[in-house]
Amino acid sequence: MKAAVITFPGSNCDRDLAVAFEQAGAEVVRVWHKDTALPAGVDVVGLPGGFSYGDYLRCGAIAAHSPIGSAIAAHAQAGGYVLGICNGFQVLLEMGLLPGALLRNAGLKFVCKPVALNVTSVESDFTSEYGADAQITIPVAHHDGNYTTDADTLARLRGEGRVAFTYAQNPNGSDGDIAGILSENRRVLGMMPHPERALDAAQGSADGRALFAGLIGAFVPG
Amino acid sequence: MKMRVIVTLKSGVLDPQGEAVRHALGSLGFEGVNKVRQGKMIELDLTETDPVRAEEQARQMCEKLLANTAIESYSLEPVQG
Secondary structure (H helix, E strand, O other), X not given: OXXXXXXXXXXXXXXXXXXXXXXXXXXXXXXXOOOOOOOOOOOEEEEOOEOHHHHOOOOOHHHHOOOOXXXXXXXXXXXXXXXXXXXXHHHHHHHOOOOOEEEOOOOOOOEEEEEEEEEOOOOOOXXXXXOOOOEEEEEEEEOOOEEEOOHHHHHHHHHOOOEEEEEOOOOOOOHHHEEEEEOOOOOEEEEOOOHHHOOEHHHOEXXXXXXXXXXXXXXXXX | OEXXXXXXXXXXXXXXXXXXXXXXXXXXXXXXXOOOOOEEEEEEEOOOOOHHHHHHHHHHHXXXXXXXXXXXXXXXXXXXX
16 A cells, blocks of 8 residues: 655644554655655555645645645545645645635634544544544644534534544534544545554554554455 | 735634634723624735726635635725826
């Protein structure tokens, strides 16, 4: 399984994300935002956390229209896997690959701490390794993680089991306590918490490992 | 010609920054501020000289990049001089 980790100017979790994919057994290629094509044979695209383009205009807005953007959109539209974490989630929303938007945290403060998450859908390759209704601990670190969408979209996300994670204690005012959502085909996941920062007990939690393991497991024959 | 773009959060979308500004105004003694909405102003200096075409260009820029129409609305006006 081959994973491409995209680096935008201002990305700062790209190396951690690459390590997470590698530890799970993937071959990782690093891709620069000015590239216009993904390397051949890429199965998963990882959009890392950080402050792409200095968060100018809106978080993720400029990155969504960067030179590599159309290749990422084409990959997703062809049924490829995409994982967007934190700023990567913001980029996915700005690209229109997931519905809704992320506003400034309701408390206006940057929130940086481990949070308890409910795994609310195990029907995806990202979440299949978690037990149904599992509660896990993953850190968040963001200023704009307040997920919002219209009532119809929220009802549809819930009805179709596309809310992957919710916060046990909402840290940012997010609609429906939403921490992460899936695309219709369940191959695009956007989430504010950082599973790549929870790979080892020494980091405070190893609950992020199962996400990468599940994803890699989807490519193991049999 | 120049076009001015004003981008604000849609009326139904909670604006926590505007709300914080309202509180700050209250604590400074400004009374009667019922609501504050914060937004951004973007000025575009366009080669286009026809006002209708310039507005159409600016509108497309708003739809594609300058505003996130899921949460934001925008207004356009020509700038004199």
